[in-house]
Amino acid sequence: MDVADVSGVPPWFADHLRAEGIESLYPPQAEAVESGVTDGESLVASVPTASGKTLVAQLAMLSAVERGGKALYIVPLRALASEKREEFSIFEEHGVSVGVATGDYEDTGEWLADKDVIVATSEKVDSLVRNGAPWVDDLDCVVADEVHLVDDPGRGPTLEVTLAKLRRINPALQVVALSATVGNAADVAEWLDAELVDSTWRPIELRKGVHYGQAVHYGDGSQQELRVESGEKPTAAIVRDTLADDGSTLVFVNSRRNAESAAKRLANTTKGRLDREERQRLAELAEELRGVSDTETSEDLADCVEAGAAFHHAGCASEHRSIVEDAFRERLIKVIAATPTLAAGVNTPSRRVVVRDWRRYSGEAGGMQPLSVLEVHQMMGRAGRPGRDPYGEALLLANSHDELDELLDRYVWADPEPVESKLAREPSMRTHLLATVASGFADSRAALLEFLDQTLYATQYRDGGGTDNLERVVDTTLEYLEANGFVEGGGDERLEATNLGHTVSRLYLDPMSAAEIIDGLEATAEPTALGLYHLVSRTPDMYELYLRSGDDEEYTMVAYERESEFCGDLPSEFEEERFEDWLSALKTARMLEDWASEVDEDEIAEEYGVGPGDIRGKVDTAEWLLGAAESLAGELDLASVPAIREARKRVQHGVGEELIDLAGVRGVGRKRARRLFEAGIETRADLREADKSVVLGALRGREKTAENVLEAAGHQHPEMDGVVPDASAAPEEDESAAEDGRGQANLGDF
Incomplete structure (x- = not known):
């Protein structure tokens, strides 16, 4: 099929494809067009990598935009979201606006309302639905990339429930699901009421x-x-x-x-x-x-x-x-x-x-x-x-x-295994049942079951006893949510989320994490930073560090030495599994404490056997969970809010209490904050009024860095022309690595 023969897409798109060297569609792409992908028909495309799945997505999204609609492209990873945002940005020169959303789970993404194409992770889309992003109601086309990941126990249920909710919100929604490896693509197509393109064709062998x-x-x-x-x-x-x-x-x-x-x-x-x-x-x-x-x-x-x-x-x-x-x-x-x-x-x-x-x-x-x-x-x-x-x-x-x-x-010689819904697992159900009730998709047990009947799980297991199993899991989960004060009602009565339940759903927390945090905060009037880091580290939302050989003994000693700091009672050593989990959380908490105490990143990596990606992952997760703890403490009117906020800021910036204000200035970070502090510049206000020669000296003569930092702090004249660094403000320690660019840009500098 010649690209000029594709109907429904913007007039400029054929010329754009030719400029990219594409004169005609690959057979799977042509089959997708013949199946109505540019006419708003839902489609499951199970075709090999490099066979043009992304172009199928573009055909669907751009035809939706051409009809005056809005399109959403769901990806499994943040890195992939950035890649796709960059790939689609070329359409902006033709008047198609593109946005990407991957971050804050409490954000409603209102700024995305005027975007034609939005790229987001499944978790972000789920949070946008929970938080009532108004533009979600306006979606005409949703593309689910790597749809085989519904089989993944961790992320699969989120994608599955999110697609079910989007289809409930927009009954006429076009869903285009893409994958290279779906052993049972027909099941996925049945679930999504979609046409199926199932091909083994590849452009090269x-x-x-x-x-x-x-x-x-x-x-x-x-x-x-x-x-x-x-x-x-x-x-x-x-x-x-x-x-x-x-x-x-x-x-x-x-x-x-x-x-x-x-x-x-x-x-x-x-x-x-x-x-x-x-x-x-x-x-x-x-x-x-x-x-x-x-x-x-x-x-x-x-x-x-x-x-x-x-x-x-x-x-x-x-x-x-x-x-x-x-x-x-x-x-x-x-x-x-x-x-x-x-x-x-x-x-x-x-x-x-x-x-x-x-x-x-x-x-x-x-x-x-x-x-x-x-x-x-x-x-x-x-x-x-x-x-x-x-x-x-x-x-x-x-x-x-x-x-x-x-x-x-x-x-x-083998075919991929069929993908299977993992929705009926209790950890998934805790999160998604609460969100379904809190966001108004269901107001009774019967309504919950009706909604869940629109999931892949129901499609796959409706005839094999799966419905009975789903009902059992739903009932067990509702009992848990009610016992912890997240929902009220149940049975045949009206079911609704409590104020606390709404907060937990909005914060994108596993309800079990929320229960753990609440119990810990209510048990401790004045929590310490370590106690708070340990509290969030023992939630299901934090992947704890693994205990290596010899760690048990070391962290058992630490546990007893610092027992008074824990938010909650230290379990008995005879409760082996629970005690070991407590120690794993303690190891994670100690790593966070070291980070917030300005221990060098390389020392942390060596001490805990982790890489820089692990450190950043734990820091980001701890910051999010402490932010959630701060909101929960405020909801419950607890006195620990200031302590939680301080612990969150310290772990966010990787600094001691005295550097929090300074490290919050864009471009400063943990190492530069310490250098400025030691030069007598202790706060953002000090930096705004600082002697430029002192700032330049503290920042080791780096003029561009000093200008950027002063501008971010609001200094009236941040320019460094003719400024001579104050030698007395220069850090005393030998940091030759920083001078040659290796030490300055560690992750705490940004």
């Missing part, structure tokens, strides 16, 4: 196989020699072979440690394949990476990148991951060793994908478990980019002939 011995054994029965040299690992041999054909490689492993060690080894393979210009650009990137944080992770990643390799995992800071992804897309970085999180939709195609580790540790199983076919196929789908690669190739690694046969059967 994806060859799947298993490397064993000295050859690749493909799924079609053919073989190709790929020799492993003496002393060489199979992964390195594959990377070397790919580089010889000017290709890049993604290597998926099962842990952060393995990602880092693999990248370091593979750097030995890539470094000899770089030309002079690449080495220079990679050296510049390495310095940029070192500037992200003053941790060993930054240093190790920079060392790998200088040699053309990289690792990618959740312990890396978001800036680390963004820099690596961009350089890999440019084929400047030749190989990334990554955990499976990189397969979750971020655009990082490569010539070859190697699934090195097809098992990972499962706490539930108590050992190593095989990955699902769906997960492996998601990884494999990263191989091959149209217009850049002549083909894509995805390989697993076998150590024996039996394993070769097993991997071919298990992954190469």
Whole structure:
């Protein structure tokens, strides 16, 4: 189908596609148009990666805008939201306004009301619905990217309930669901009352196989020699072979440690394949990476990148991951060793994908478990980019002939498992039942069940006893919510959220987290910072740090030494599981306390065995939960509000109490705040009236930084022309790393 033959889209869109080199639609895209995607018809598109799913979404959204409507694009990750916002921003030159929403869960996003296309995570959309964002009523088209994630126990129920609510709000809503790997796409289409495009077509060939011995054994029965040299690992041999054909490689492993060690080894393979210009650009990137944080992770990643390799995992800071992804897309970085999180939709195609580790540790199983076919196929789908690669190739690694046969059967020849709703799990139900009642979608048990009948769970299990199970979970959850004062009524009576229940829903808290926080605050008149950090760390909304060997003894001693600071009673050591959870929360709280006490980031990373991404994740979560605790304390008229606010501000900025005001100035942060404080500038007001030479001296002579900081503080004359730094204001400690740019830009400086 020629792009000019597509009806319903804006007149300029065909010329835009031609400018992008697209003259005609791919077969799955043409099938989507024939199924009515530009006429407002709902659609499930289950088509391989690189087969044009995003263009199908654009056709749906732009045709909705052309009809005078508004479109929403739902993604699973913040990083993907930013990527899609940038991708869609090109439409703004044609008068289509684009906005992105990923942040504050209490924000109603009113500023998005005049946007034509909005990009948001499923959690953000859920919170917007809860908080009554008025523009949600005006949606005409919703795109759900990576819809197979309804199968994920953590995030799946949110996407499922959110789509059900959006369809309830807007009965004529067009829903376009996209995925590369849905084993039961027909079930999803039935749930969404949608047409189905289920295709295996790809613009370039994806060859799947298993490397064993000295050859690749493909799924079609053919073989190709790929020799492993003496002393060489199979992964390195594959990377070397790919580089010889000017290709890049993604290597998926099962842990952060393995990602880092693999990248370091593979750097030995890539470094000899770089030309002079690449080495220079990679050296510049390495310095940029070192500037992200003053941790060993930054240093190790920079060392790998200088040699053309990289690792990618959740312990890396978001800036680390963004820099690596961009350089890999440019084929400047030749190989990334990554955990499976990189397969979750971020655009990082490569010539070859190697699934090195097809098992990972499962706490539930108590050992190593095989990955699902769906997960492996998601990884494999990263191989091959149209217009850049002549083909894509995805390989697993076998150590024996039996394993070769097993991997071919298990992954190469297998179809992805069907996605299954995880909505009936109690943790999901707590959150979503309260929100459903609080936001007015249901005012009785019967109305709740009627609403839940519109979910994927009901579609899948209506005929197999699932309805009875759903009713049991609903009743158990309502009892819990009523017992904790979040809802009133139940049974056949009118069901409504209490004021407290409305607050919990608006704050986007798991009701169990709210109950834990309330119990802790009511038990403690004057909580300390550690007590508050520990309180939020033991909620279900905070992922606690893992207790390593020897930690039990250390944190048991700390628990008894600081028992008086806890919000609530220390459990008995004989309650083994509860006591261990308490200690894990204490370890997390101690990390937050260190951060708020200005301990250097690299020391925190080493002490707690975490990366800069972990630190930032825990800090952001603690700030959110303490903000929620502050709201709950205000709702309950507790005296602890000022203490909670101070603890929140300290963890937000990573500073002691005396620096809170100063660190809140844009561009200051924890290290610069301390330098300014030691130079006699103790508050924002002081900074506004400060002697510029003192400020410049405290900021180590950095004129642009000093100007920006003074301007943010409201100084009347922030310009630094002719200002000489006051030597007496310069920090005494030797911070040569800061001078060369490595230490200044750690995450606390922003």
